[in-house]
Amino acid sequence: GSDALSGKVVAITGASSGIGAATARAFADAGAHVALAARRADRIEAIADELRAQGASAVAIPTDITDEASANAFIAGTQEQFGGLDVLxxxxxxxxxxxxxxxxxEAWRQMLDVNCLGLLYCTHAALPIMREQRSGHIVNVSSVAGRTAAAGVAVYNLTKWGVVGFSEALRQEGLRHGIRVTLVEPGFVETELQSHNDGDERIAAMMAARKEEIGKVLDAEDIADAIVYACAAPPHVSMNELLIRPTGQA
Ligand code: NDP
Structure with a gap:
């Protein structure tokens, strides 16, 4: 129901832009307590301020998830602030x-560090809390690139494919402990992600052409809404996988 997320504690990584920022806003709108993690402290603090000004409960915790101690501090800080952890x-x-x-x-190491190891560190820190509560929900954001590989995307494919396999194994480990796992696989979403390649004109041109071909791409809010929907389902309902493309994406 619509009150399902009221008072729930939700920790979100990458909350300084794009899908993460939209997800923080959507959970706050649903009455959840939100903890925002990212490296750009000014960004997450501004979003947390904005949410608090709207009467929501939000905290910004500057975090580099590739640093295990920082990832641990994010999860511990969330629990300290709000007294639990319902959703990561x-x-x-x-x-x-x-x-x-x-x-x-070096780009390969960065992607493996953020997309895989960072996700593992946060999950590792969250699980004992969720096991003790006997309830919890872990949402892993993979990608269409976690299911469909293409030349020029190999290492990103590797990291996102890894998240797909990991999420299913994690789901099986959690199911007797009241811990749900939802894998989210977005297609093309309008965020800062494309600008990660801004140094490379050929890739930037390729991304622009792909976008043109799709037409109306997804907004970050479209993915945020899906995540909130999955998390608002009653405890006996586990939405294992959400593959969401813009209608015009092949
Ligand atoms: P953005 O670039 O807008 O957001 C990425 C976020 O990750 C930022 O908030 C950034 O914050 C954060 N981040 C990066 N490195 C670290 C780090 N070391 N520690 C903590 N936070 C970090 O892109 P999106 O919103 O699009 O990306 C969100 C997720 O969605 C990603 O996993 C992406 O792979 C996935 N995705 C996106 C698609 C798209 O088309 N946009 C399609 C499919 C999947 P900061 O720099 O402040 O640390």
């Missing part, structure tokens, strides 16, 4: 494109 949205992510041949190995 593992949303932070990085997309650096380019062929494998001659690829930038």
């Amino acid at each position: 949205v593992n949303n932070a992510g990085l997309m650096l494109l380019g062929p494998v041949n001659g690829g930038d190995t």
Whole structure:
């Protein structure tokens, strides 16, 4: 029901922009207490201020999820602030494109660190709290790129494919403990993600062409709404997987 999320404690990574920021706003609108994590402290603080001004309960916790101690501090800080942890949205992510041949190995490490290890650290910190509560919900944001591979996307594909497999295994581990897992796989969403490749004109042009071909792409709010919907379902309902493309995306 519409009150299902009232008073729930929701921790969101990558809440400084795009899907994460929209998700924080959507949970706050639903009456949840939200904890926002990202590296850009000014951004998450401004969003938390905005939400509090609207009467919501929000806290900004500057975090680099690739640093295990920082990820742990985010989860512990959320629990301290609000007295529990009902939902973790593992949303932070990085997309650096380019062929494998001659690829930038530092970009590969960054993607593995954020998209995979950061997600693992936050999950690792959240599980004991959820096990003790005997309830919890972990939402992992993968991508259409976690199911469909393409030349030039290989390492991003690797990280997002990993999140797909991990999420199903995690679901099986949690199901006797009242812990739900939802995998979210967005198609093209209008966010800062595309600008991660701004240094590379060829890739920027390719992204612009893809967008043109799709027509109306998704807004971050479209994904946020789906995440909130999955989390508002009654405890016996587990939405395992949400694959959401813009209608015009092949
Ligand atoms: P944005 O670039 O707008 O958001 C990415 C977020 O991740 C930012 O808030 C950024 O915050 C955060 N982040 C990056 N590195 C770290 C870090 N080390 N520690 C903490 N936070 C970090 O992109 P989107 O909103 O599009 O991306 C959200 C998720 O959606 C990603 O996992 C992405 O792969 C996925 N996705 C996006 C699609 C799209 O078309 N946009 C399609 C499919 C999936 P900061 O820089 O402040 O740390």
